[in-house]
Amino acid sequence: MSAEEPLFRVVRGTPTAEELAALVGTIVVRSKPAAAPAPLPVSAWARGARPANNGHTAGPNAWRTSGLPR
Template identity: 50%
Template sequence: MDGNTTGPEPTPHLRVVRGEPTAEELAALVTVLAAAASASHGPADDEPTSAWNDRLAWARPPLRPGPSAWRTSAWPR
């Protein structure tokens, strides 16, 4: 038994189907794929958003057209 064999040959994660990319092109592709895989996909939903940061609370309420709507638009809500 040969002492240099450590097990079955590992399968490659990428395979070139067409063309002959240079080593630099393959390195760029691997870098982009690694960055995309490790990128954060937004904030975690573990903690609720603070009411101070809620932008919807600062938005104007929807308009309600109708009789005497101009008068009631100044009333406190």
């Protein structure tokens, strides 16, 4: 595509300046990548159920200490 070619063209009808502005605005908004949503906070209840965050590590007697309170 050369720099002289338009990005789009109206093939039927005669849109007003406002209609063309709305079309261009829509195309610009839709062509931008959506921002990634912020991660949701994790509750303390859910965090305690995750193996990586429960405070226990693998090793000798790990199975025994996993049943003990922290």
